Amino acid sequence: MPGNEFPSIPSLSRRSVLLGGAAALGGAALLPGLSGCAPAGGAESYPLKFWHLLSGGDGIVMAGLVDAANGANPEFYAAQTVLAWGTPYYTKLAMASVGGRAPDVAIMHASRLPGYAPGGLLDPWDTELLAEFGVTEDNFPPRVWEKGIIDGKLYSVALDAHPFILMYNTEIAEQAGALGPDGQLVEITSPEQFLEVARAMQAVTGKHGLSYGYLGDGAQMWRLFYTFYKQLGADMVLENGQEAQIDEEAAVTSLSFIQQLLDGTIATKSGDYASAVAEFVNGESGMFFTGVWELPTAQNAGFAFDAQPIPTLFGTPAAYADSHAFVLPHQSTPDENKRREVYRFVSELFKGSIDWAGAGHIPGYLPVIDSAEYADLMPQAHYAAAAEVLNYDPPAWFTGSGSDFQTYFAENVQGVFLSGGDPAEGIRGFARRLNTLLAKPNPVAGS
Known part of the structure; x- marks a missing residue:
């Protein structure tokens, strides 16, 4: 998936x-x-x-x-x-x-x-x-x-629940000094600390500290963005006939932090999903943002790894899931x-x-x-x-897995991820696209 x-x-x-x-x-x-x-x-x-x-x-x-x-x-x-x-x-x-x-x-x-x-x-x-x-x-x-x-x-x-999580290579984490006495990743409680740990892992791998594939994949962009957006305590309300209610400050903070991750060193600026999977299982990165559905892939690769919820970097424990x-x-x-x-x-x-x-x-x-x-x-x-x-996705007739909602997100923010575009402009473009949809009735409810 x-x-x-x-x-x-x-x-x-x-x-x-x-x-x-x-x-x-x-x-x-x-x-x-x-x-x-x-x-x-x-x-x-x-x-x-x-x-x-x-x-x-x-x-x-x-x-x-x-x-x-x-x-x-x-x-x-x-x-x-x-x-x-x-x-x-x-x-x-x-x-x-x-x-x-x-x-x-x-x-x-x-x-x-x-x-x-x-x-x-x-x-x-x-x-x-x-x-x-x-x-x-x-x-x-x-x-x-x-x-x-x-x-x-x-x-x-x-x-079930299938959330977006953090996998990590335990051998790389240990060499980077990022394992606690229990053999699990040290507790990470701030964006600055996460960047520090990721850079330490990059020093071990010589390539990247983090794998995260998103290019051309709106779902992957949305999953990470929404995790951090919710960690900031923000809501997104999508009610038909009204304009989308988006916390722009929280959205910009989330997108800006993702830009820091995608610096070409911590994580590649232009990785697609398949490349991110391959990089992580081949030991070319220490951590991997992914869904629980990728667990069998990591297990079949035969290396030492563990997994946990994405660390709470912005105060409120939160994870994207379906x-x-x-x-x-x-x-x-x-x-x-x-x-x-x-x-x-x-x-x-x-x-x-x-x-x-x-x-x-x-x-x-x-x-x-x-x-x-x-x-x-x-x-x-x-x-x-x-x-x-x-x-879960904010409730609306057009949101959810397999819908176009996450594609609309990608249309407006991929440039923010890929080439350092203005996060505020990206989220405003997304809001305008949502407002167009919110002005339309649910086509199923009208059948």
Whole structure:
């Protein structure tokens, strides 16, 4: 999930969905061995259609979780359909809900919820029924649970949190004098101290102290900017019909510090994501700003490293993050017995999510995080605290993973990152672009 962006979903209407017909299912991949409706648990099992956008290593882990849930529960049989990440997925999900062809359950990025729930594309979860299966509010970090609530109703329940974190090479850190007596990176509490540590690591590698790839990647730019922006205690409010409320002073401070990092010595001025990954795993830098999804890459590279939440440099602990969350795509007349089995199925995935943690994600389900098995997962246990301080995209119909929101950010601030452009001008240009969007209605809510 390096942050590829796609155009935002077009305005939808029931007519366009019906005319689109089979296109709503175009590009879908039904996983081998899961495509049949004949349930493995016997003739009385309820077949469940489960859509998600997880491929690669995440897709393999999810397939294992689903197989385990199916094998342990004769009451249902869930078949997975995997669709292309980004706008192709979110467009098909919206069209299926409007056109009466919705799956029984799906995964959505929690940051996309504000664009879907108000338009009636999702059904709310019954919290009492969830509780019957051991899924309750106190089982989740507050910010993770609260993100699923729109207008007082629970529309999503997060399987995980996947924040932006700091990885570091422990051997380089030790040579730079940056490891504490516990063998972990020393506590860093200011931007000046971070620069000092990064320069010390650069002196060891002879190349760079920090890897951070952003070129042509709006998601990567946004993740780091928003982490520091929130550490400064700033909010960003995007309400339709009003101008964007952005704390310009905090935005400029965040962007100016990123410019200090991208000085050609601490970090390269023009690195792309793939180059940053390669640089870090090859020992050419001591630290790496990245997402938890890159954990398997670092582990497979076979060098000594650890990870932690991004240090609190500006006073307020904060991390950018998103979540893969379960949603109920709208069905006009759902089969209540089948829907009950959806709740059972989802609860099984939560309870088995220690395997999901193995892929780097922080489980949303606290009983897993609090388990002895999770405490033994390294470095996952060292960055789990990021779930307590995470921040999702500011809510708006056009924000969230796979939307154009982060691309608009890149259009206005890449010059700030790359060539030392004026941070104030960059953030003002971004605000003007947001104001244009805020003057438009949510195209899904208007369907």
